[in-house]
Amino acid sequence: MSRTARTDAVFLVAAIGATAPFVIQLAGMAGGPAGDEVRRYVGNLGKLAFLAVAALGAVKSASRLEADNPMRAAWRMMAAGLVGFAAGEVVFVVYEVLLRVPSPFPSLADAFFIASYPFLLAALMRAISAYGETGYPIGTTRERMGTAVAIGAAALLVAYPILKPVLEAPAAPLATVLNIAYPALDLALLVPVVILLRIAIRFRGGQVWLVWAGLLAGFLLMCVADVLYAYFSAMGKESLDPLVNVAFILSYAAIARGALGQYELLLH
Amino acid sequence: MPKTKDALDTIVAVLSPYLGETMARSAARAHCQKLGIVVDSADITREQLDALLRKFTQGLNIFIGREKAAAVVGEIQAAVAARGAS
Numbered sequence: 001m002s003r004t005a006r007t008d009a010v011f012l013v014a015a016i017g018a019t020a021p022f023v024i025q026l027a028g029m030a031g032g033p034a035g036d037e038v039r040r041y042v043g044n045l046g047k048l049a050f051l052a053v054a055a056l057g058a059v060k061s062a063s064r065l066e067a068d069n070p071m072r073a074a075w076r077m078m079a080a081g082l083v084g085f086a087a088g089e090v091v092f093v094v095y096e097v098l099l100r101v102p103s104p105f106p107s108l109a110d111a112f113f114i115a116s117y118p119f120l121l122a123a124l125m126r127a128i129s130a131y132g133e134t135g136y137p138i139g140t141t142r143e144r145m146g147t148a149v150a151i152g153a154a155a156l157l158v159a160y161p162i163l164k165p166v167l168e169a170p171a172a173p174l175a176t177v178l179n180i181a182y183p184a185l186d187l188a189l190l191v192p193v194v195i196l197l198r199i200a201i202r203f204r205g206g207q208v209w210l211v212w213a214g215l216l217a218g219f220l221l222m223c224v225a226d227v228l229y230a231y232f233s234a235m236g237k238e239s240l241d242p243l244v245n246v247a248f249i250l251s252y253a254a255i256a257r258g259a260l261g262q263y264e265l266l267l268h
Numbered sequence: 269m270p271k272t273k274d275a276l277d278t279i280v281a282v283l284s285p286y287l288g289e290t291m292a293r294s295a296a297r298a299h300c301q302k303l304g305i306v307v308d309s310a311d312i313t314r315e316q317l318d319a320l321l322r323k324f325t326q327g328l329n330i331f332i333g334r335e336k337a338a339a340v341v342g343e344i345q346a347a348v349a350a351r352g353a354s
Binding site for chain 2 (some may be wrong): 064065066069070071130131133134135136137164202204205206207208209265266
């Protein structure tokens, strides 16, 4: 078994283990207070572990690339964004695992999460530009602009029906702003993600594809998770929270696999 | 030196694990076109091979870093030389 296949297997087992308690709950077997305890620990610590691996993979990848490598700046910004996400998750762990109280919304965690988005956006934009500098046939700037316009328009069409009930739901002003901000920022992230996906798919079968497939799948899932969270909260469907947790865990696992994959690619 | 087509097949074979076969092949075709290398021509010259590898290295540096890119290019040079000798 190759090193990559072994790492894939470890991630698969870890992701299945971390999502299993929520999938079982969705299947109608909540497991009472013991089930709640398991989900509290596995959910929070699982997300934190995946984000920590993702941030570490991004930091190490940036440090291994030469100073004049255009991808170094992309990985540095990715690292900054992922460290911010990990810090936000630490806040959740402090509330829910250490203090054993439900984490408030909004909280300090939201400050970390929101502050991370500009770094992630900049990282993805820089990666698109770096791909362009390879000199490989990755399509034209015109094609990329076309994709950006199409995804931007589709995102606006999707955002309106989803965000309308969020806007109308009774909530504190800051909570409403955040419930709008997360999906809106995710949809903004979707534009470079889809452009990169269209570029990266040309590398399918190679290790470069595996790295970006992981990262981009993770960002897509994060978008889905945030939209579902905002929608379910506004519609009062908290019973579907396990689905949101599954989406977040899989999202962080995929991003971690991608970031670690880039480090492995540089190292071995 | 081997035939141009054989040299390109060797380059594609070494780069496929990194770039995927589709990209390795289409990049080889695009680089040859830019450099004026005729794929169906007879033997590839040393100058043509070096120019082609310089083009690939530019992209490889970005994805896998300069150190590893140099190792991969060395691997291609050895494989092409072995193919030319056989």
